[in-house]
Amino acid sequence: MSLLKIRNLAVSYNGIPALKKVSFEINKGEVVSVLGPNGAGKTTLLRAISGLVKCEKESEILYKGKNIVGLQAYKIARMGIAHVPEGRQVFPDLSVQENLEVASVLTSLNRRSGKIQKVYELFQELNSRKNQPAGTLSGGEQQMLAIGRALVSDSELIMVDEPSMGLAPVIISRIFKTLRQIVQEQNLTLLLVEQNAKLSLPLSDRIYVLSQGRIVLSGTVDEVKDSDLIRQMYFARE
Amino acid sequence: METKDILQNLVSGIAIGSTYGLIGLGVVFLWQSIERINFANISSAMLSAYLFYTFYSEIGMGFFISFVLSVGIVALYGLGLRYLIHEPITKRGGGRLEFVVATLMICVLWLNVIIVFYGGLPKPFPPVFGKATDFVRFAGVSLPVVYFYIFLVVAILMAFLHFLLRKTLVGKSLRATAQNKEVAQLMGVNVNLTTSLAFMLSTTVVGIAGILLAPIYFVSLELGGGSIGIKGFSAAVMAGLIDPYGAVVGGILLGIIENFSTLFISSTYRDVISFLILVAVLIFKPKGIFVWSLHRD
Amino acid sequence: MILQAKNLTKVFGGVIANKEINLNVEEGTVTALIGPNGSGKTTFINQVSGVLKPTSGQILFKDKDITSLEAHDISRIGIARTFQKIRLFEKLTVIENVLVARRKFFKCGFLDIVFHTKRLKNEEKEQLDIALNLLQRLGLADEAWKMPGELPYGKRRALEIARALALEPKLLLLDEPAAGMTRNEFASIIDIIQKLKEQGITMLLVEHTMAFIRETSDKVYVLNFGEVIAEGTFEEMEHDPAVVAAYLGEESV
Amino acid sequence: MRVVNWKKILLIIALALVVVYPFLDKNDYRLYLANRALIHSILASGLVFLTGFAGQISLGQAGFYAIGAYTSAYITTRLGMPIILGIVCGILLSLGAGLILSIPSFKLKAFFLSLVTIAFGQIVYVLILNLQSITGGPYGFFGIPPMKVGQYYFDNKGYYYTFLIILVLVILIIYRIKNSYLGRSMFAINDDVIAAEVCGINSKQSKIFAFALSASLAGLAGSLYAHLAGFLSPEPFTFFESSNFVAMAVVGGLRNILGGTIGGVILTFLPEFLRFRGWENYYLIVTSLTVVLVVVFMPNGLGNIIFKLFRGKTHSHAIHKEITTLRKEKEGGTK
Amino acid sequence: KVALCAPFTGLGSILGDYIKKGAKLAVEEINSTGGVLGEQIELTVYDTAANPSTAMNVVRRALFSDKVVAVFGPNMSSAVLGVHQLAQQAKTPMLVGATSPSFRFTKVHNPFLFRLRADDDVKVSQLVKYAVDVLGIKKPGVIYGSTDYCLAALDVAKREFGARGIEIVDAEQIKEGEKDATGQLLKLKNAGFDGLIGLTHEPEAAVVVKQLRQLEIDVPIIGFSAWGVPAFTDLAGDAAIGVYSVQGFNPNDSELAVRSFVAHYKSKWGEEPSDPAQAYYDGIYLLAKAIEIANSTDGEKLAEVLSNQLEMYGVQGMLKCDEHHNFTSICYISQFDGESWTIIDKLH
């Protein structure tokens, strides 16, 4: 059964449509990538799922069979959907440790510190900055923290908006390795928005390509890998 | 001048300063949880004092019931501020300044409402915290009994708020909400609840303060604005609006500065002196005296 | 040498973000600054642009000491920058965002404003034209009257670059200009950078995308823990074991 | 050819009414109030500039108002100098105070700054109370000469036109500043200081300028008030008066060029009109309630509503008239 | 049609209530017995917010817009000074309860301005006299407030002590709203004062006496008129026992007129009157009488009658306009015994 099923999702800003009747689904345990040029509506898609933007009437977002359209964002988060927003939005005046603690609200008490410890192991850069206000971290450190926050929650579906943005190559490969690992180990589901197709494709089971608010291409990685569209968009110079 | 007198002056300064700190606690708490300065919060002190006066002295209810009732009503007042003022302003795109003006005017509104119902005359506060002539004397220094209740409550509230904000998940969620409401929601924080909590707790704190301060400030309009408001605000700001401890220390510092400028410089210019010191502190330590860490962009 | 940093050091509390950095930028070239996260690249740019004051050391621009100048003075003598975390004027329209940076080209004074002279009107019109042209060059002409908040990430980046260019800088500091772009989008940024280079604008850029660095840079500096650990051409750096270990990782991208 | 534009006609009628008002209403009390409203409008316009355009807060504007008032009073009454000199000195002195007060604004964020301004207001107030030899202290300052031209001593009518002209000039100047590169720079600083600095804008200079301008306008308003009233006492210069001024700016609309005027007029007349029989206690409740309601339900101020009525839609603030026309040309060209 | 301008908000809101109640009582009594010249008195109440600038607005309104026959108030001396010329301009009598000597007729020469209470010059002189002659104070210390009311009193006190060759050892200010006077009192103590002269408003008076008790400073305390009212003793509680005050009115006076006024007032408002209530009560009667004598409501005629012809027996005894345009100069020296003020002396 599909974990997340979206039908006719439409979103518009001030009357200008950003998503036009998008439909797709994600099965449990899958890694799905969403690709698309700037302004395609990728971020909007994630924001609509987590309840941060209003959808048009006919939209349907079924999570575990339950329609979550119109629910408040925190309720959606509590159902097990984690969202790493675009542009590393940390709580600037909270320390690194406190940022992670707030994110562990939904985790059962006895596992919180263990999960936080895991994040520090994954991102040693953060370990030495536990008590630094997150607003003073470097760009990449903030991005690590933002991803780390999603990892400490007990969510089943993790949506990540451009995780590689601003990270050093070593870290990026580390992150993608980790993502692959935890998806397998903990039977998580991952919805990935990532411009770096070279990184995200090997990780993904299926791919959707968005353009101007519509899904223009979809399929398993092998099906779409050689399509002109993908080549042109992501591997043009190689 | 005898050392005994100087000691007495110091103790009195600490005492009056702790009343500023008590109001400052509410200011810091609200700032930490929604990043707003709420002048209407100052009215909570006056409202709870008048309510307590009505329940206890006029209707004749017991101390405990009167206390709980008045503080409870003031807590609801906090909720009202949220839904009737904060939310509509935010929804219509108003910012902090609009909120400040609205709450300032609410402050004025309450003053006038009290005048209509109770008149402008200050009312004597019932001697629940000792009579006007009850003093504790020690080492040549004396203090009205009520201050010991105040010290106790200041200590408790300060520790409680500090613990809440810094050590509990609820407090951290409150602060997270203040800094980024949207992302806090993504973490599963019930922003709705935390915001209500922030408003209610801050009015409750100031409401409790009101009842305790009434023996000193009388059940009067002065509890609802003017100098105590500005001084409570100063106490909080001196401490950078960061920490409950800071608010209390800031308040006490202010009290001491005031009393010593009276004693050694001039009673006429004491406000000028204490405000100049305040401004100097702010210029040299723009984020408050207890804040050292540098923030960047 | 258009820019020289001499023993530049910046300390935050206990953290040494920049440690005695010596760095030179040759006029007319594109120099890249790379390094792991938190190695002090943004801190370096912040100091050159005057946003942060160095703890010690010196910054020379065209052989003049600019260490103690304020940010607005530095931007006026020809150093412009973009921010890693985009900072646009969200309450101004796109075109106004660019016009703000044209401030230094206005010659009219306060009295011109009060009396609303012809001269001022002409100047405003002139600057508006220049701004519109700039937007056109960066593919933002259709968005000129929108608010920045309505733009997707990529266009916000482009707008930030347009705003920096509006200062007509000699030296342009770019902090991760290609972050969050698809490949063919950053191809267009590479184009822009090459065009600017042809126009004689010197650039210092911070990027984590190696393909981007490879295509654009003449020289690369590598930072680690606030120190320069290597410098040279991209090819040299790509194979420098220290750089690979600290930054690129084994399976380099 | 064109349909008659009734909005324009209405506007012209309204303007005409403003101009001939003193001849229509013989009531000395209302005319006096109108004069006070004009003074408040001048001051509140300065606040609109400071807060709405430059993003700085002042809860101590009554301090500048007082400095202007007492300076002019002292110079004209005690030193016997001409009134115009008194007013100029009043403006200069409050400008000086504004310059000093702008220094903390370099470092302090909004609410820390607002406390400094409150402190400034309090300090001025205490000084008025205690510098009795200069200000008369709580007894008040008496015998301030009225304005005159030649042998004509101003009555309320004379004041009305003088103040009206001053107000119009003030608004015109603020309007032009707002729509110039200066105004744009201010909005930019307001949005993001560091980004603005990097764009070559001297944020300190802008803040100094904003404080100086609003302080001078408050000083000007104060010295006009001194001559209109003929006597001064400390009470009109308290913190609550300062917050009343801010309320005027907000009620009128902080981002609206006429915000100060609209707020100034409304908040001067409203409490007076509410002095119905038997309402001596209630009128202030109603006034403050009105302000609360306006702020809560129209945080952009009444000015915006009025503008909307006349324009159909509001302008996004810093869009210049020329820019708009140019834009239309450009759009027309591409189509 | 009569205007009453008094402070109901702001600092002076303590007084506004008394003033209104006193005046209203008189108006109702007169109206119920047929009014004046067959017409009912219509009392319009205006709030001056204890702010001369607002007072200016409301007096203008009363005079030029509502065109009243006479104005009662404002009750603040600086406000009176600011607005009395308007009354002259409108040729309308203005009867005020403010007590500062600064606007005596001999000083401002406004034939339309009258005062309903003994002015502070009289009261404070009596206070000083009592302090020196009876209490034997040799080194007076003064604590005073920051309003014109307090400062005017301070000036008189300085003059009167000076005239007796006594030097005030120290004068300290406590601003309205301050709640800690430790510094001030310690300074007075260090100056070696042997008696406290209190020239502050009611709440500060309460603060001062409480802290005197706290600091165990044992000196006679004598305060001016703001100290001789229930508003002070209620707040100060036991700390006020033994305090002397000079009062303009004392409800315990055994005079018949006082007793009947107090009884009426109590039955109407359920509380004891204080001196502003009495002053404006008498004031309304004065005006009514003047209108009857003048047989008109013309301002000039009324002012003429008020200043020259009128003699009336009011609550305070015989009321007649003196050369300062004051109607009375009666005052009492009283001492608080924990329940009420016992009259020690009644002075004319």
Ligand SMILES: Nc1ncnc2c1ncn2[C@@H]1O[C@H](COP(=O)(O)OP(=O)(O)OP(=O)(O)O)[C@@H](O)[C@H]1O
């Ligand atoms: N707050 C907003 N107001 C108005 N329009 C918006 C807003 N946010 C996004 N849009 C518009 O919606 C469209 C989709 O934007 P979205 O941010 O979802 O794109 P994206 O695919 O995430 O792009 P990028 O890769 O640059 O992040 C864009 O055309 C954008 O201009």
Ligand SMILES: Nc1ncnc2c1ncn2[C@@H]1O[C@H](COP(=O)(O)OP(=O)(O)OP(=O)(O)O)[C@@H](O)[C@H]1O
């Ligand atoms: N105000 C501050 N207080 C404390 N530490 C700071 C402060 N500002 C920066 N730092 C630290 O200095 C280091 C250098 O930061 P900087 O932003 O220069 O890194 P960067 O090289 O730009 O990294 P990235 O590639 O992730 O953007 C970081 O470890 C950061 O945590």
Ligand SMILES: [Mg+2]
């Ligand atoms: Mg996006």
Ligand SMILES: [Mg+2]
């Ligand atoms: Mg960086």
